[in-house]
Amino acid sequence: xxxxxAIERTAAPKTKPDEKQLGFGKYFTDHMxxxxxxxxxxxxxxxxxxxxxxxxDPAAKVFHYGQTVFEGLKAYRTxxxxxxxxxxxxxxERMNRSNDRMSIPPIDEELFMEALTKLIELDRDWVPxxxxxxxxxxxxxxxxxxxxxxxxxxxxxxxxxxxxxGAYYEEGIHPVSIHVESHYVRAVAxxxxxxxxxxxxxxxxxAQEGAARRGYxxxxxxxxxxxKYIEEVGSMNVFFRIGDTIVTPALNGSILEGITRDxxxxxxxxxxxNVEQRAVSIDEIIEAQRSGALREAFGTGTAAVxxxxxxxxxxxxxxxxxxxxxxxxxxxxxDSLTGIQFGADPDPFGWMYELK
Amino acid sequence: xxxxxAIERTAAPKTKPDEKQLGFGKYFTDHMxxxxxxxxxxxxxxxxxxxxxxxxDPAAKVFHYGQTVFEGLKAYRTxxxxxxxxxxxxxxERMNRSNDRMSIPPIDEELFMEALTKLIELDRDWVPxxxxxxxxxxxxxxxxxxxxxxxxxxxxxxxxxxxxxGAYYEEGIHPVSIHVESHYVRAVAxxxxxxxxxxxxxxxxxAQEGAARRGYxxxxxxxxxxxKYIEEVGSMNVFFRIGDTIVTPALNGSILEGITRDxxxxxxxxxxxNVEQRAVSIDEIIEAQRSGALREAFGTGTAAVxxxxxxxxxxxxxxxxxxxxxxxxxxxxxDSLTGIQFGADPDPFGWMYELK
Numbered sequence: 001x002x003x004x005x006a007i008e009r010t011a012a013p014k015t016k017p018d019e020k021q022l023g024f025g026k027y028f029t030d031h032m033x034x035x036x037x038x039x040x041x042x043x044x045x046x047x048x049x050x051x052x053x054x055x056x057d058p059a060a061k062v063f064h065y066g067q068t069v070f071e072g073l074k075a076y077r078t079x080x081x082x083x084x085x086x087x088x089x090x091x092x093e094r095m096n097r098s099n100d101r102m103s104i105p106p107i108d109e110e111l112f113m114e115a116l117t118k119l120i121e122l123d124r125d126w127v128p129x130x131x132x133x134x135x136x137x138x139x140x141x142x143x144x145x146x147x148x149x150x151x152x153x154x155x156x157x158x159x160x161x162x163x164x165x166g167a168y169y170e171e172g173i174h175p176v177s178i179h180v181e182s183h184y185v186r187a188v189a190x191x192x193x194x195x196x197x198x199x200x201x202x203x204x205x206x207a208q209e210g211a212a213r214r215g216y217x218x219x220x221x222x223x224x225x226x227x228k229y230i231e232e233v234g235s236m237n238v239f240f241r242i243g244d245t246i247v248t249p250a251l252n253g254s255i256l257e258g259i260t261r262d263x264x265x266x267x268x269x270x271x272x273x274n275v276e277q278r279a280v281s282i283d284e285i286i287e288a289q290r291s292g293a294l295r296e297a298f299g300t301g302t303a304a305v306x307x308x309x310x311x312x313x314x315x316x317x318x319x320x321x322x323x324x325x326x327x328x329x330x331x332x333x334x335d336s337l338t339g340i341q342f343g344a345d346p347d348p349f350g351w352m353y354e355l356k
Numbered sequence: 357x358x359x360x361x362a363i364e365r366t367a368a369p370k371t372k373p374d375e376k377q378l379g380f381g382k383y384f385t386d387h388m389x390x391x392x393x394x395x396x397x398x399x400x401x402x403x404x405x406x407x408x409x410x411x412x413d414p415a416a417k418v419f420h421y422g423q424t425v426f427e428g429l430k431a432y433r434t435x436x437x438x439x440x441x442x443x444x445x446x447x448x449e450r451m452n453r454s455n456d457r458m459s460i461p462p463i464d465e466e467l468f469m470e471a472l473t474k475l476i477e478l479d480r481d482w483v484p485x486x487x488x489x490x491x492x493x494x495x496x497x498x499x500x501x502x503x504x505x506x507x508x509x510x511x512x513x514x515x516x517x518x519x520x521x522g523a524y525y526e527e528g529i530h531p532v533s534i535h536v537e538s539h540y541v542r543a544v545a546x547x548x549x550x551x552x553x554x555x556x557x558x559x560x561x562x563a564q565e566g567a568a569r570r571g572y573x574x575x576x577x578x579x580x581x582x583x584k585y586i587e588e589v590g591s592m593n594v595f596f597r598i599g600d601t602i603v604t605p606a607l608n609g610s611i612l613e614g615i616t617r618d619x620x621x622x623x624x625x626x627x628x629x630n631v632e633q634r635a636v637s638i639d640e641i642i643e644a645q646r647s648g649a650l651r652e653a654f655g656t657g658t659a660a661v662x663x664x665x666x667x668x669x670x671x672x673x674x675x676x677x678x679x680x681x682x683x684x685x686x687x688x689x690x691d692s693l694t695g696i697q698f699g700a701d702p703d704p705f706g707w708m709y710e711l712k
Contacts, residue, residue, distance in 0.1 A: 025415070025504025032414055053411040058388060058517050059381070063498050066422045066554025067561065103561040138504060142419050148381025148494060148519060150557050150591055152565065161414050163504060185546030188580040190539060192559045198422025199555015201506050203548045205423065205459040209508065224544040225581050235506055 005033075005111075005118055010050035019130040022166035024303060029123040029135075033115045033160040037105060043158070046111060048119055051161065057146035061153045068198045069098035070140035072302045073259075074165075075120050075355070077127045077134075078343030083355040085137075086341050088116055090259045094196065095139060097257075101195040103152040104141055112139070119160055121355055132167025134341075136303075168304040173334050175310025175326055178233055179216035180282055181207045182315070186231060186254075188224035193231075193254035200256075201235065208234070216313060218299075220282075223254065228281045236299030236307060237261035240280065241329055242288045243295070250277040260300040264333055266349060273329075282314060289319045296327030305341075306334040361389075361474055366406035375486040378522035380659060385479040385491075389471045389516040393461060399514070402467060404475055407517065413502035417509045424554045425454035426496035428658045429615075430521075431476050431711070433483045433490075434699030439711040441493075442697050444472055446615045450552065451495060453613075457551040459508040460497055468495070475516055477711055488523025490697075492659075524660040529690050531666025531682055534589055535572035536638055537563045538671070542587060542610075544580035549587075549610035556612075557591065564590070572669060574655075576638075579610065584637045592655030592663060593617035596636065597685055598644045599651070606633040616656040620689055622705055629685075638670060645675045652683030661697070662690040 010030045017027045028051050035046045062068055071091040076084045092113060096106045116137065120127070127135040139160045143153030184207035187193025187200060204219070211219045218234035230249050232238060237258040239248045246268055251257055268275045288294035289312075297309035308331075310324040326334075339345030340352065366386045373383045388407045393399045418424055427447040432440045448469060452462045472493065476483070483491040495516045499509030540563035543549025543556060560575070567575045574590035586605055588594060593614040595604045602624055607613055624631045644650035645668075653665035664687075666680040682690075695701030696708065 028415060028502075051414070053413055055409040055411050057409055058407070058515055059384060059494075059519070062554075063418065063424060063496060064426055064494070064554060065557035065561075066424065067558040068419060068422065070420055101562060102558055103565055136504070138415075138420070140419060146384075148492070150560070150564075152561050159414055163415075183546060185544055188541055188544040188547070190541030190580055190583075191544070191547075192555075197555070197558065198418075198420060199548075199553070199558055201421035202423040202458055202553060202555055204506070205421075205508050206457060208506075209459055224546055227546075 004046065005115060006047040007122065008047065008049045016126065017164065019128040019133055019164070022128065022133060022164050024165045024168065025136060025163050027164055029126040029162040029164070031119060031122050033119045035107070035111070035115065035158040037156040037158070039154040043105070043107060046115060048122060054157070056144060059146035059148055061143040061145050061147065064148060065143070065150055066199050067102055067104065067143040067153055068141060069095060069102055069104060070138060070196055070198070071095045073137045074302060074341070075127050075135040075137060076342045077129045082343060083120065083124060083127050084341065084343050084352040085116070085355065087259055087263070087351050088113065088353055090262070091139070094257065094259070098195040098197060099141065101192060102197050104143070104156060107158055115160055117355055120162065123162055124355070126162060126164050128164045134165055136163045136165045138163065173306065173308060173326055173331065175308040175324055176217040177215070177311040177313070178218050178220050178309050179211035179214055180312055180314040181211070181219040181221055182227070185224035186221040189253035191254065194256060196256060204235070214313070220312065222282060228283060230280045230282060230285065231255050233299040233309065236301035236304065238299050239264065239297065240285060240288070240294060241296035241327065243293045245274045245276055246329070247276045247278065247280050249280055252279070258300055260302060260305060260337070263337060263351065264300050267333060267336055270348070285312070286314060286319065289321065295322055296330050297321050298327070298330045305337050306330060360402065361471060362403040363478065364403065364405045372482065373520065375484040375489055375520070378484065378489060378520050380521045380524065381492060381519050383520055385482040385518040385520070387475060387478050389475045391463070391467070391471065391514040393512040393514070395510040399461070399463060402471060404478060410513070412500060415502035415504055417499035417501050417503065420504060421499070421506055422555045423458055423460065423499035423509055424497060425451060425458050425460060426494060426552055426554070427451045429493045430658060430697070431483050431491040431493060432698045433485045438699060439476065439480060439483050440697065440699050440708040441472070441711065443615055443619070443707050444469065444709055446618070447495070450613065450615070454551040454553060455497065457548060458553050460499070460512060463514055471516055473711055476518065479518055480711070482518060482520050484520045490521055492519045492521045494519065529662065529664060529682055529687065531664040531680055532573040533571065533667040533669070534574050534576050534665050535567035535570055536668055536670040537567070537575040537577055538583070541580035542577040545609035547610065550612060552612060560591070570669070576668065578638060584639060586636045586638060586641065587611050589655040589665065592657035592660065594655050595620065595653065596641060596644070596650060597652035597683065599649045601630045601632055602685070603632045603634065603636050605636055608635070614656055616658060616661060616693070619693060619707065620656050623689060623692055626704070641668070642670060642675065645677065651678055652686050653677050654683070654686045661693050662686060
């Protein structure tokens with residue numbers, strides 16, 4: 001079923017940035033998608049318009065009470081010029097789960113999918129082709145009612161913006177150093193840690209700055225109750241290879257249900273490897289490191305795909321994992337995932353969605 | 357020291373709303389204050405301009421990562437026409453503590469104070485005079501950098517907007533029914549519960565909706581670790597009168613340091629009453645209720661000042677507190693605080709700041 005999405009093309013296309021200098025999330029394409037919600041009307045006025053500033057009342061709820069959700073996914077250009085989206089339905093489903101948690105009305109999944117594809121097709125020349133580059137897709141919902149009462153907004157705006165991005169690691173995949181955070185907490189069960197909502201990210205900044213001051217790239221978050229179970233690394237899910245088993249924290253009500261996490265689990269099972277989703281304490285990881293059983297550690301997320309962890313700092317001690325090098329399984333996962341994503345390898349899981 | 361705040365007066369003053377129908381946070385005055393921040397420049401361009409929509413890039417960080425803080429205070433009109441602010445320095449100090457937690461650069465306290473007073477003086481005709489009405493003052497900071505990286509913004513906007521508001525309870529102070537929340541959690545130590553930041557308020561909406569469906573006005577939050585210690589009620593601090601002692605949860609790293617809370621504590625001490633700031637479990641409250649020792653319960657906050665709690669629902673049982681009526685001490689606190697705030701009573705604590 002085709003829904004009606006009005007399209008207003010830009011009269012002044014921008015000059016595209018140098019594909020070798022894209023960085024992440026700095027450049028935006030010529031168009032954006034907008035869908036508005038008003039109580040009584042529902043979601044209405046789906047449209048694609050030139051990328052431009054938005055106007056909001058200073059009392060709009062998003063500025064005060066943070067009722068908002070977002071998603072992130074990527075479109076990849078294949079060697080033969082096709083454009084592939086990685087598991088877009090997963091993002092659409094997760095966004096509606098986030099919407100539910102944040103008391104935002106759900107968005108029609110078919111309209112969402114059509115908006116995604118129409119917008120990217122219109123801006124298809126913005127999908128870069130340099131190795132490792134892609135088009136980052138950012139759907140998000142903000143609450144717009146100009147009212148200072150603490151209650152769910154009566155109006156919302158759903159938007160999709162597109163940003164051509166470089167390889168996350170300019171020199172290819174390489175291990176990062178991580179500070180295990182013992183003071184700050186990201187989220188707790190019963191809170192909003194499972195939702196992709198703005199406040200979770202603001203809440204992590206202070207710890208991230210502290211880690212950076214100590215020379216670490218990111219923090220490893222521990223749970224807020226026992227202060228010992230591993231949750232996430234930065235804004236990525238995290239995996240450990242201990243002996244012949246790959247362990248990742250279970251979906252416990254406070255961590256994000258990552259789509260790359262899910263894809264890694266599928267790949268590992270496909271390879272007949274032993275995978276465990278369960279509570280993992282920092283003590284277990286340090287003990288595994290000391291005994292030599294900890295072979296690899298890595299984060300998973302849309303931006304970096306797979307991010308090897310070369311060092312953990314915990315209680316004043318630094319632990320170098322796998323000689324500080326990218327592990328063999330970590331590399332295999334990165335190569336396999338990006339091979340599928342860029343259309344270089346077969347896609348046995350049916351993950352990729354090809355644009356017209 | 358007078359700082360330079362440029363003033364652009366509106367050419368089209370609005371019609372003021374009926375003072376008997378104000379509600380809360382729905383109407384805004386003719387002007388607003390703006391101060392911008394850019395990395396390298398610091399906070400700059402302090403100005404008062406006509407109240408109007410603001411323009412932001414769709415990639416502005418506030419929409420995605422929620423780096424934002426706010427404050428709330430009130431200006432009161434006295435019977436003889438003067439305008440009084442309640443403890444504005446406390447809000448300014450707390451906003452800078454929130455800024456620090458959220459990795460936002462601090463705001464000069466003298467400039468903040470001057471902005472507050474200049475703006476309210478300009479819109480002084482908007483301070484209503486009907487009994488129980490006031491001018492609600494909302495300072496807030498949003499992160500404006502159009503960049504999708506998860507990192508502190510390199511640009512911010514600080515604004516102050518003003519809203520004439522009605523008496524919080526249209527029929528005067530009256531007890532509300534509260535649902536003790538056992539599933540959702542507002543905040544946890546190590547998180548951002550002590551900061552007045554948007555995400556904390558969005559995080560509470562789902563529980564609030566559930567309470568409303570069950571016929572309750574608000575939720576009583578329990579701690580996220582033991583799930584038994586009382587934190588806040590809705591977005592207010594909470595007090596219990598047990599026997600001859602008044603008990604309120606201690607500032608434990610996850611609740612907001614309320615200015616009304618602090619003022620209530622000062623009043624209680626001034627009256628030589630026995631006050632305890634400590635951990636209070638829901639079990640203790642239910643036990644005190646059963647034994648007849650629980651005499652009163654109330655919330656404290658800027659919007660309602662004092663909000664009596666007439667009923668608590670916990671694990672399927674309803675407990676009517678103090679016969680469901682506003683307690684004697686609750687009423688005395690409400691009368692004393694509002695008496696000072698509206699300039700009807702002496703101000704032994706030096707809380708009120710009179711505008712020119």
